[in-house]
Amino acid sequence: MKKSLRLFKAISLFWLAGSLFSAALAEGEVGPDGRYYLVRDLKNDWLAYSQKYQNYVPFSRGVNETEMSASLLIDLLQNRRYDLLISSTRQNYLFIEGALQSKLTPNTWLTLDIDSLQRVYRKTEILITLYGSPGIEDKTALIGHARRVDNTSAETKQNLPIINIKPLRTTPFEDFSIVVLLFLLIFTLFTYSSSPSVFRRFVRPNDFFDKSPRNDFYNFTKPYTPFSVMIAMFVSTGMAYLILFLIHFDLEIFYAAGLLSEGDTLADLLLDQVKLMFACLGLFFLKYLWMSLVGSVLNLGKTVNTHYVKALQISYMFYAFNILAFFALLLPNPQWLELARPYLIYGFVFYYSVRVLVLYLFSDNTGKVINLYLFSYLCVVEIVPIIIGVKFAI
Secondary structure, eight states, X not given: OHHHHHHHHHHHHHHHHHHHHHHHHHHTEESGGGOEEEEEEOTTOOEEEETTTTEEEEOOTTTSTTOSEEEEEXXXXXXXXXXXXXXXXXXXXXXXXXXXXXXEOTTOEEEXXXXXXXXXXXXXXXXXXXXXXXXXXXXXXXXXXXXXXXXXXXXXXOOOOOOSOOOOOOOXXXXXXXXXXXXXXXHHHHHHHHOHHHHHHHHXXXXXXXXXXXXXXXXXXXXXXXXXXXXXXXXXXXHHHHHHHHHHTTOOOSOOXXXXXXXXXXXXXXXXXXXXXXXXXXXXXXXXXXXXXXXXXXTOTTHHHHHHHHHHHHHHHHHHHHHHHIIIIITTOTHHHHHHGGGHHHHHHHHHHHHHHHHHHHSOSSSOSOHHHHHHHHIIIIIHHHHHHHHHHO
16 A cells, blocks of 8 residues: 555656646747747846937836837847847837848747857847837847757748848048038039139149140139139148048147047037138138248249149149048048058158149249249248148157
């Protein structure tokens, strides 16, 4: 009798243990058709974006219940070889790193291979966002491990199409660059519309290299005419933008900290741009006064005007090209600037050296200026400022 009772107790304990194990195993089977073991439930990891703190904060059911979006920060390294399982009882849209990837059908599972996500995004963490319904009660996100690997389970994994409607996340400096580029474009159109024939001759190389005394372009284009002032403003704006560009990427060549604000907002950058532009414009007119003074001492006559306008021509082409190159090539790839850091000052010195040589060869349209006088004049108004600038830069 005692043996029968012991046998009954053993069978009962075995049945109870089996039932508990089966229940626990069943509870750990999640995802589509229960084909995944539960590794982690992310129900306590939901985040909401806070306008106050300009960052993501833990989702609070009392505060963020009306929010139409909820986010998760997924650690891709910690969850390698696992899958991310997402489901919602209401229609939502899935965003990964701010880019729309898929529409979630209610009451269906979306399976994402975490190893694949790491290969695609090349990050240790990615931001997953569900948008479409308020709160998080209808949303489920799990980290799971596949119970078996076969063709059936492989087919359930979602290959996400990439929909290129990702909102652009621009920095204040990128916004500032766009504003400056648009301003220069509009300003160029305005300059052209004010004097179409003069502008065409200004950008045409034929007049620049023409040393004939019959060339009347430099006789009528004076440094103080509205057209010349607008060109000087364009060049000054370009110089100011390039200075701010180099400072933004910690490649400051010339010390300008005392003139600039310490902020990095769009308003601060625009204010710095205006300051530097007027500073450069003032230097242009001071240089013209200095050129006129030295030219009168050496009796160079109209050569001073010719030299000033031709210097504007070279500067206009140089800065227009560099603004486009910096904006289109270096702004999206700032690492290239690091490679060019040791050579920037040499590039500017080379440009100004070539400019002095070209101006020496083509500034005298009359043929009456003594070469020694012209060389002395260019040394004073061009070479000496270059030497001083290089000294301050180094």
